[in-house]
Amino acid sequence: MLQAPKHQVAGHLASDGKLGPLVDDSGRFYKPLQGEGRGSKELAFYETFSSDTRVPDHIRKFFPVFYGSQLLEASNGSGLCLHLVLQDIVSGRINPSIIDVKIGSRTWYPEASDDYIKKCLEKDARTTTVSLGFRIAGLQLYEGKESGFWKPGRKEVQSFKVDNVRSVMRRFVSSDSSIGNENPDCSFAPSIYGGPAGILEQLLELKAWFEDQTTYHFHSCSLLILFDKESVLKGSTPVAEVKLIDFAHVLEGKGVIDHNFLGGLCSLIKFVSDILSESKESSIKANEESEKPHNCTNNGNCT
Amino acid sequence: MLQAPKHQVAGHLASDGKLGPLVDDSGRFYKPLQGEGRGSKELAFYETFSSDTRVPDHIRKFFPVFYGSQLLEASNGSGLCLHLVLQDIVSGRINPSIIDVKIGSRTWYPEASDDYIKKCLEKDARTTTVSLGFRIAGLQLYEGKESGFWKPGRKEVQSFKVDNVRSVMRRFVSSDSSIGNENPDCSFAPSIYGGPAGILEQLLELKAWFEDQTTYHFHSCSLLILFDKESVLKGSTPVAEVKLIDFAHVLEGKGVIDHNFLGGLCSLIKFVSDILSESKESSIKANEESEKPHNCTNNGNCT
Numbered sequence: 001m002l003q004a005p006k007h008q009v010a011g012h013l014a015s016d017g018k019l020g021p022l023v024d025d026s027g028r029f030y031k032p033l034q035g036e037g038r039g040s041k042e043l044a045f046y047e048t049f050s051s052d053t054r055v056p057d058h059i060r061k062f063f064p065v066f067y068g069s070q071l072l073e074a075s076n077g078s079g080l081c082l083h084l085v086l087q088d089i090v091s092g093r094i095n096p097s098i099i100d101v102k103i104g105s106r107t108w109y110p111e112a113s114d115d116y117i118k119k120c121l122e123k124d125a126r127t128t129t130v131s132l133g134f135r136i137a138g139l140q141l142y143e144g145k146e147s148g149f150w151k152p153g154r155k156e157v158q159s160f161k162v163d164n165v166r167s168v169m170r171r172f173v174s175s176d177s178s179i180g181n182e183n184p185d186c187s188f189a190p191s192i193y194g195g196p197a198g199i200l201e202q203l204l205e206l207k208a209w210f211e212d213q214t215t216y217h218f219h220s221c222s223l224l225i226l227f228d229k230e231s232v233l234k235g236s237t238p239v240a241e242v243k244l245i246d247f248a249h250v251l252e253g254k255g256v257i258d259h260n261f262l263g264g265l266c267s268l269i270k271f272v273s274d275i276l277s278e279s280k281e282s283s284i285k286a287n288e289e290s291e292k293p294h295n296c297t298n299n300g301n302c303t
Numbered sequence: 304m305l306q307a308p309k310h311q312v313a314g315h316l317a318s319d320g321k322l323g324p325l326v327d328d329s330g331r332f333y334k335p336l337q338g339e340g341r342g343s344k345e346l347a348f349y350e351t352f353s354s355d356t357r358v359p360d361h362i363r364k365f366f367p368v369f370y371g372s373q374l375l376e377a378s379n380g381s382g383l384c385l386h387l388v389l390q391d392i393v394s395g396r397i398n399p400s401i402i403d404v405k406i407g408s409r410t411w412y413p414e415a416s417d418d419y420i421k422k423c424l425e426k427d428a429r430t431t432t433v434s435l436g437f438r439i440a441g442l443q444l445y446e447g448k449e450s451g452f453w454k455p456g457r458k459e460v461q462s463f464k465v466d467n468v469r470s471v472m473r474r475f476v477s478s479d480s481s482i483g484n485e486n487p488d489c490s491f492a493p494s495i496y497g498g499p500a501g502i503l504e505q506l507l508e509l510k511a512w513f514e515d516q517t518t519y520h521f522h523s524c525s526l527l528i529l530f531d532k533e534s535v536l537k538g539s540t541p542v543a544e545v546k547l548i549d550f551a552h553v554l555e556g557k558g559v560i561d562h563n564f565l566g567g568l569c570s571l572i573k574f575v576s577d578i579l580s581e582s583k584e585s586s587i588k589a590n591e592e593s594e595k596p597h598n599c600t601n602n603g604n605c606t
Contacts, residue, residue: 125413130413131413132562211573212573256465263563263565267560270517270560
């Protein structure tokens with residue numbers, strides 16, 4: 001019953017006979033071990049991390065549950081291949097809106113090969129990685145039953161500038177997230193970005209850990225933010241989540257904090273909190289407007 | 304009455320007929336405008352910053368007071384040259400111990416020339432800039448009346464690895480800071496790094512501003528930490544200070560936080576707080592030891 005994930009927004013896709021991850025209907029995600037040693041490094045990370053008693057319990061929720069590894073038929077028909085067995089983090093969600101954010105102002109690390117560093121440096125400077133401390137690596141925004149998802153292609157996402165990133169982060173929490181809408185209302189910001197279980201609080205919880213932990217340096221790792229727009233529209237309490245994925249380039253921290261990840265995370269936090277503040281201000285403004293007598297104009301002069 | 308500063312630990316020195324800053328005996332520091340447009344950029348920064356009402360008052364203490372600019376005879380005898388007139392931040396201090404920390408895991412910025420970027424990248428990777436998010440650019444540690452200052456040369460400082468940096472940060476607050484001492488006692492850590500007016504609190508105050516301000520990006524800027532060891536030895540309340548200097552590469556933030564500076568600052572904070580925690584632990588241990596009856600051995604068995 002294995003199939004390609006419906007809601008994958010970045011990375012290699014198991015479609016058209018290519019090698020990519022698979023999911024089953026029990027909520028597990030099978031990720032084939034990547035080449036050039038990356039896969040075995042990621043497996044080693046999950047093994048170390050899952051038994052690392054220094055990681056606080058409240059931080060584990062940001063990582064997919066690790067169930068070990070398993071030999072499975074690869075999606076590209078190349079035969080048996082070792083897969084990481086992980087929690088499928090979108091299992092149970094109907095139409096999740098997802099943004100995949102690659103965190104850090106630098107995706108390379110000095111221990112890597114010169115070629116790898118050069119490739120990363122060029123992409124970091126071309127995208128918002130250097131300027132923002134993060135870049136969007138993929139996304140899907142659910143617009144509604146008729147229009148479905150807005151899921152721009154890889155090239156379009158890679159061409160995002162700072163303004164596009166800000167716009168995507170606003171549209172993510174807007175009732176009308178279609179491209180044509182140049183002034184998204186951010187009406188879901190208070191319930192998705194804000195609140196005690198919202199994205200901002202989760203990011204701040206993660207930040208506090210990164211200010212202290214000196215065990216792992218997460219290079220080129222992705223932070224997903226996701227929620228179900230339909231559940232908000234239906235009036236049920238939305239569950240907004242932050243998850244970290246992709247650990248093929250995790251290095252030992254050796255007593256130093258991951259300042260590269262932390263700096264990018266703080267930059268993302270500032271974007272989220274700015275959108276949240278704006279949405280609160282505009283809702284106060286709207287309330288003030290609605291409390292004014294109807295025969296008053298905007299400048300307060302009664303007609 | 305102009306002369307070369309006694310306590311300059313990094314940058315160009317006004318000695319042997321070279322161009323460098325000068326000080327007078329009224330507490331002012333005269334910095335000649337650097338070439339290749341850097342000097343005029345730094346002057347422009349000071350002019351903008353000093354009249355920027357968005358900068359909170361409690362943040363201004365981290366910057367030298369700016370008194371404008373003045374034409375003065377250059378220290379290299381090349382004639383009149385425009386100088387920045389700044390507060391001499393070590394004026395009034397007798398034998399200050401100083402560490403000059405260049406903050407950020409990246410000293411370059413995409414707008415710079417390819418040559419400049421290449422030069423910075425190489426130096427960033429060779430020093431602790433990439434690994435730690437900061438590097439020590441210079442220092443002087445006062446050891447006492449007889450031995451005077453330990454002030455390693457530029458080449459030695461540039462060769463510092465992570466362990467050297469940690470060692471310098473420990474020796475900075477130790478009663479015996481000489482090189483021969485491999486296990487510095489960090490006995491001044493509680494009064495210099497700790498306490499309500501200590502270095503750690505000041506760094507945290509600065510951090511809170513950097514988490515929010517999106518106006519300035521401080522590339523290749525130095526953070527000085529300094530105090531007078533003699534005043535501690537004499538039992539008077541030590542005044543430990545944090546100051547930012549060197550603003551020739553400050554760029555507009557354009558609504559994005561300075562994640563590069565912030566990440567490095569958080570890394571420095573972790574170093575300081577680790578040394579402070581260790582020194583507290585060892586002082587608790589020492590107290591416990593001293594409270595034991597003298598005929599008991601370390602493992603608690605009485606002889």
